[in-house]
Amino acid sequence: MAEHIGFEEFYAGTRHRLITYLYAMTGDRAQAQDAAQEAYDRAWQRWSTVSGYDDPEAWVRTVAHRLCMNHWRKARNRVTAYLRHGTGRDADPPGENTVALITALKRLSVAERQAIAMHHLMDLSVAEVAAQTGIPVNTIKTRLARGRRALAGLLDEDASEEYAHA
Template structure:
C-alpha cells in the first residue's frame, strides 16, 4: 500500500470498524468519530512507515484509544479542579441593552457584523480588520458604515460619527 491511493483504500476499508471499536470503548459516538479522525490524520502523515506495518489498522485503533483516554483525563482533571475551586461566582442575566444589541447584531449581514464586532468590541483598527479578513480597507469602512446605520435603525438610536482607529 504505497502512495495516497493506498491510504484512501485503507481508510475506506477500515474506518467503520475503527469508529465502532472506539465507540464501544468510550461510549460516545461523536468522541469516537473525533478520535478516529485524529488517528487517521496521524496515520496519513506517517503513511510511508505505517503502510509497511503488519496491521496498520491496529496502529490507528491504538492511537484513537489513546486519544480517547487523554480526553477522559482532561475531563477528569477539569472536574477535579471544579470540585477544588467550586463553581464560578454566579453571574446575573444579561441586561436588556445587551439582549437588544445581540439581537440587532444577529440581524446584520455576517460581513457587517464581523466588522462591527472586531472594530468596536475587539478594538481593532480598520487596517487590522482588513488584514485579518483579507478584505480591502475601503470595503471594511463601507461595512462599518452600513452596519452602524442598520444598528442605529434597529436599536432606535444614532451613533456618533466614526472615531478613527485607522
C-alpha cells in the same frame, strides 16, 4: 502491506471496526466517533508515511485510543479542580440591551458583523481590522458604515416594537 491501498479504501475497510473498538472502550458513541474522525484526519495528512507501515490500522487505532485517553485525563482533571475549588459564580443573564444588540448583529451580513465586532468590540483600528482580515481599508470602512447604519435601523425598529407593545 497497505502501501498499495488508497486512503479511501483503507478508511472504508477499517472505519466500522475502529469506531466499534472505541465505543467499547469509552462507552460513548459520540466520543468514539470524534476520536476516530481525528485519528483518520491525522492518518490522511500523513498517508504517504502511514500507508507504508506494516499495519496502518494499528497506527490509527493507537492514535484514536490516545485521543480518548487525553479526553478522560482532561475530564478527571476538571473533576479534581471542581472538587478542590468548586464552581465559579454563575454569570448573570445578558441584559435586554445585549440581547437586542446580538439579535441585530445576527441580521447583518457576516462581513459587516466581522468588521463591527473587530473594530468596536475588540477595539481594533480600521487598519488593524484590514490587516488581520486581508481586506482593503476602504472596504472595511464601507462595511463599518453599512453595518452601523443597518444596526441603527434594526435597534430603532426593536425599540419601536417594544413601545408599541407597552
